Amino acid sequence: xxxxxxxxxxxxxxxxxxxxxxxxxxxxxxxxxxxxxxxxxxxxxxxxxxxxxxxxxxxxxxxxxxxxxxxxxxxxxxxxxxxxxxxxxxxxxxxxxxxxxxxxxxxxxxxxxxxxxx
Amino acid sequence: xxxxxxxxxxxxxxxxxxxxxxxxxxxxxxxxxxxxxxxxxxxxxxxxxxxxxxxxxxxxxxxxxxxxxxxxxxxxxxxxxxxxxxxxxxxxxxxxxxxxxxxxxxxxxxx
Numbered sequence: 001x002x003x004x005x006x007x008x009x010x011x012x013x014x015x016x017x018x019x020x021x022x023x024x025x026x027x028x029x030x031x032x033x034x035x036x037x038x039x040x041x042x043x044x045x046x047x048x049x050x051x052x053x054x055x056x057x058x059x060x061x062x063x064x065x066x067x068x069x070x071x072x073x074x075x076x077x078x079x080x081x082x083x084x085x086x087x088x089x090x091x092x093x094x095x096x097x098x099x100x101x102x103x104x105x106x107x108x109x110x111x112x113x114x115x116x117x118x
Numbered sequence: 119x120x121x122x123x124x125x126x127x128x129x130x131x132x133x134x135x136x137x138x139x140x141x142x143x144x145x146x147x148x149x150x151x152x153x154x155x156x157x158x159x160x161x162x163x164x165x166x167x168x169x170x171x172x173x174x175x176x177x178x179x180x181x182x183x184x185x186x187x188x189x190x191x192x193x194x195x196x197x198x199x200x201x202x203x204x205x206x207x208x209x210x211x212x213x214x215x216x217x218x219x220x221x222x223x224x225x226x227x228x229x
Contacts, residue, residue, distance in 0.1 A: 004160075006160075031215060033216070033217075035219075040222075041121070041221065041222070042121055042122075042206050042208075042219030042220050042221055042222050043161065043206070043208075043219045044121075044219070045216045045217065045218070048215060048216055050215070055215070056214060056215075056216055091160055091161075093160075095215075105148075105149040105151070105166070105168075105210050105215065105217075106151065106163060106166045107151065107163065107208075107217065108163060109153075109160035109161045109162070109163075110160050111159055111160045112158075112159070112160045114158070
């Protein structure tokens with residue numbers, strides 16, 4: 001179990017460019033989440049997947065944002081036509097059912113991708 | 119986006135002191151999680167709570183699921199310098215699997 005990994009760790013881009021981030025969840029975790037965190041705030045929910053199905057999206061996720069989890073393993077988050085307001089830490093988390101507890105809601109986070117839009 | 123109220127927002131304490139913080143909401147929650155986050159890193163899960171009134175410990179950390187299901191508490195005993203960081207609560211409600219996070223409590227420990 002290597003934990004949740006995210007790539008890249010840092011991304012600097014110019015306004016108007018597209019960016020894509022990758023998240024690799026803990027092996028066999030069936031749920032994967034994306035959050036956005038700005039300075040001084042807690043993580044804000046963006047979207048989550050159960051296996052390959054995207055089950056819920058926040059209103060924060062504008063039409064410039066798209067997330068995929070094509071094979072139910074890793075996920076990508078793409079931001080098109082980036083704006084300066086998109087500058088933030090993008091966090092990925094994963095969770096799974098625990099056979100001893102039944103459903104479990106424990107989420108484990110990756111290190112995040114810091115996006116800076118200039 | 120929606121965030122839970124955490125109190126206090128920040129605190130300075132002396133090494134060896136006990137720390138208490140809480141998280142409140144107007145909604146009823148099914149699960150509470152407590153995290154610690156260091157600068158530039160992702161949050162690290164400390165404690166998970168699943169039942170109203172539940173009291174769970176992890177080393178020097180103890181957390182409680184409020185009886186009303188609208189709040190949760192985290193205590194740190196005998197604080198040490200490495201306890202410095204931001205502590206977040208996160209609550210899950212209804213039949214959704216998503217979490218709402220608190221605004222964070224920033225802890226600074228004076229040696």
